[in-house]
Structures are given as C-alpha cells and as structure tokens.
Amino acid sequence: MTCRRVVAAAALPAELRGGVVAIGNFDGVHRGHQAVLGAAHEIAEREGRPLVCLTFEPHPRTVFRPAHPVPRLTPPAVKARLLGLLGFQAVVEQPFDLEFAGHSPEDFVDRTILAELGAAHVVAGYDFRFGARRGGDARFLAERGASAGLSVTTVPAFTEEGGLVVSSSRIREDLMNGDAAAAAALLGYRWTFRGEIVHGAKLGRTLGYPTANMALAEDGLLAHGIYAVRLRRADGALHDGVASFGRRPTFDNGHALFETFLFDFSGDLYGETADISLFGFIRGEERFESVEALVERMNVDTAEARALLAGAQPLSPLDRAVAF
Incomplete structure (x- = not known):
C-alpha cells in the first residue's frame, strides 16, 4: 500500500478524517514503534476506519537543540514507505x-486532534507527552476528548529478548559501531536508507569494481567500513552487492561516500534514486600500502558478502517487503 504524505494536520483529506491515528516520531519504525502502529492497525480494521499516522517534522529534539540535530534513521520519504508497508493510508x-x-x-487536543484530524481513536506509546512543557499525556488526551467521543489506547513499552526497551537511540549506537546485525534485530528489518546515485571519482572501475555512489544524508550515523548490501531500484528490481562507506584513505581521504559494487550487473544507474539495505558488516575501513593489496582484500570482501547474502532470511514480514 502507498502511504500518502500530508504536509500538515489541517491538510488531511476529508475521506481520511474520523480515523484511527497513531501518534509519535517513529524514527526508525522499529519493533517498539511497530507495537504502537500494529495496535492502531488492529483497531482501524475492527472499526472500519481510516488508518493515519501523525508525526512531526523536523524531529522535535532537533528543534529544541539545533546545535545537536538528531541523526535520522528514517527520513520522511523512507518512513512513509515503511508505514505504507504496515498498512497506513497516510502520514501527517x-x-x-x-x-x-x-x-x-x-x-x-482541540485543534490538531479533534478539529483538523477529526480523530475517532488515538493510539500512542506509554511515554507520549504533548503540549507546552510536555504538559499533556494520554490520560489528559482521553479526558479532554471524551466529550467529542475520542477513544485513546496507550501501548506499554516494548522490550526485546534481553529485557531491554527497544529505542531509536540504541539503534543509532549500533549503527555508529557498525553493528548492522544488532540494529536489524531491534528494527525488525534490515536498516535501509535512500539516496540518489551520483558520479564519483570512478576509481572503482579502474580496479575492476565499478560502483554506484551515494552521499548519506547523515554522515555521522553509520560507521565507516565494508558492508554486505542489497539495492532496490525504483522499479523494484533487487541487486546484491558489497559496499564501502568512507573516505577512501588509500587514495584521496576525501568526503564520505557510500560506494556499492553490484554483483553480476552492468548498466547506468546515474541519477536514479535507490534504497540500500544493510545485511552485515564485514570490516572497518583500512588504508592499504598498494592498489594490489587493496584489490586482493576487495576480492575477499566480495566473497564474504556473497556468502552472507546467499544465506540471508527475512526477519519479519516487514523485512521481506523491504529487502527481499
């Protein structure tokens, strides 16, 4: 399902009013978020209502601390795609x-929830707060909206198998450490980012490894190194590959690029927008004493990435839709 992106609550189309609204930042759309989103989906199906997600842009923490912006796990376009796969009709x-x-x-409550969204039911996490000085919570929302017939469901904290609460900050830390597998375990799917394929220095093709290059919007979010990846083109075609994210210390130590070598592929991808899903971390970025030593190691990296991807299985229905 395609999730419609709506620029503000006041712009919600009439046919989507009177719906079940899941509220939150949902950065990452991780397993904890999916508990809230799944509860909203069940209620919407049971009551035959539209299913809508209310988020906030930019991330509120970035607004309050502009000198320390939040590294985004899922920018708006990626978040909308994930919400669509989870059955949401629109994201505000x-x-x-x-x-x-x-x-x-x-x-x-009066303006955004009732007047603009016309919500019939709101679903939020246990720690949901809103309004000046975070003065409102789910109980306040239920009491304030009761006269308008608004129902409110609060979803408790979701803990993973180790007993810890799943959070976006934990996932960011895993990615910053290069632990793609740990991040995927908390997300419930392989972490995926979207970018435009741009021209690079074309060093890869001189080494026998032509690459599709992207600049990550959040350079500080992901550890530099070598990854096993899967690329999805706009038409849905999937291609396995091995990627290097970093500054190419053997050559120019320039600005960071995510450079993906696609297995068994030939074609021109320049200008396309594609999704990259991380399946595993192979090693950190290194400086080699010679081009020959680098190519020798790239051959090993390629073999390891092929083996890892060949044995990969979906972590969840969402992961199957995202990366398989």
Missing part, C-alpha cells in the same frame, strides 16, 4: 517549531 508530517511547541495541551 506536522510542521514542528517553537511556536507549535508552545501550544497548550488543550489547544493540541
């Missing part, structure tokens, strides 16, 4: 600034 990307943050909890 409510503009968030200091003026909006200063609205009273009463105003948020």
Whole structure:
C-alpha cells in the first residue's frame, strides 16, 4: 500500500478524517514503534476506519537543540514507505517549531486532534507527552476528548529478548559501531536508507569494481567500513552487492561516500534514486600500502558478502517487503 504524505494536520483529506491515528516520531519504525502502529492497525480494521499516522517534522529534539540535530534513521520519504508497508493510508508530517511547541495541551487536543484530524481513536506509546512543557499525556488526551467521543489506547513499552526497551537511540549506537546485525534485530528489518546515485571519482572501475555512489544524508550515523548490501531500484528490481562507506584513505581521504559494487550487473544507474539495505558488516575501513593489496582484500570482501547474502532470511514480514 502507498502511504500518502500530508504536509500538515489541517491538510488531511476529508475521506481520511474520523480515523484511527497513531501518534509519535517513529524514527526508525522499529519493533517498539511497530507495537504502537500494529495496535492502531488492529483497531482501524475492527472499526472500519481510516488508518493515519501523525508525526512531526523536523524531529522535535532537533528543534529544541539545533546545535545537536538528531541523526535520522528514517527520513520522511523512507518512513512513509515503511508505514505504507504496515498498512497506513497516510502520514501527517506536522510542521514542528517553537511556536507549535508552545501550544497548550488543550489547544493540541482541540485543534490538531479533534478539529483538523477529526480523530475517532488515538493510539500512542506509554511515554507520549504533548503540549507546552510536555504538559499533556494520554490520560489528559482521553479526558479532554471524551466529550467529542475520542477513544485513546496507550501501548506499554516494548522490550526485546534481553529485557531491554527497544529505542531509536540504541539503534543509532549500533549503527555508529557498525553493528548492522544488532540494529536489524531491534528494527525488525534490515536498516535501509535512500539516496540518489551520483558520479564519483570512478576509481572503482579502474580496479575492476565499478560502483554506484551515494552521499548519506547523515554522515555521522553509520560507521565507516565494508558492508554486505542489497539495492532496490525504483522499479523494484533487487541487486546484491558489497559496499564501502568512507573516505577512501588509500587514495584521496576525501568526503564520505557510500560506494556499492553490484554483483553480476552492468548498466547506468546515474541519477536514479535507490534504497540500500544493510545485511552485515564485514570490516572497518583500512588504508592499504598498494592498489594490489587493496584489490586482493576487495576480492575477499566480495566473497564474504556473497556468502552472507546467499544465506540471508527475512526477519519479519516487514523485512521481506523491504529487502527481499
């Protein structure tokens, strides 16, 4: 299902009003978020209502601390795709600034939830807070909306198998450490980013490894190194590959690029927008004393990536839809 992106609550189409609304930042759409989103989906199906997600752009923490922006696991376009795969009809990307943050909890309920979204049922996580000074919570929302017939469901914290709460900050830490497998275990799917394929220095083709190059929007989010990956083109075609993310210390030590060598592929991808899913971390970025030593190691990396991808199995139905 395609999830429609709506620029603000006031712009929600009439046919999507009166729906079940899941509220949260949902950065990463991880397993904890999926518990909230899944509860909303069940209620919408049971009640025969539209299914809508309300998020905030940019991330509120970035608005409050602009000198320390939150590295985004799922920018809006990727988040919308994931929400569509989970059955959501629309995501409202409510503009968030200091003026909006200063609205009273009463105003948020009366204007955003009831007047603009026309929500019949709201689903949120256990720690949901809203309004000036985070003065509103799920109980306040239920009491304020009761006269308008609004129902509210609060979903408890989701813990993974080790007993720890799944959080976006844990996933960011895993990715910063290059632990793609740990990040995937918390996400419930292989972490995926989207980017435009751009021209690089074309060093790869001189080594026998032509690459599709992307600049990551969040350079500080992912550890530099070598990864086993799967690329999905806009037409849905999937291609396995091995990627190097970093500054090419053997050559120029320049700006960071994500350079993907696709197995058994020939063609021109320049200008295309594609999704990259990380299946595994092979090694960290290294500087080699010679081009020959680098190519020898690249051959080993390629073999390891092929083996890893050949044995990969979906972690969940969402993972199957994203990366298989």
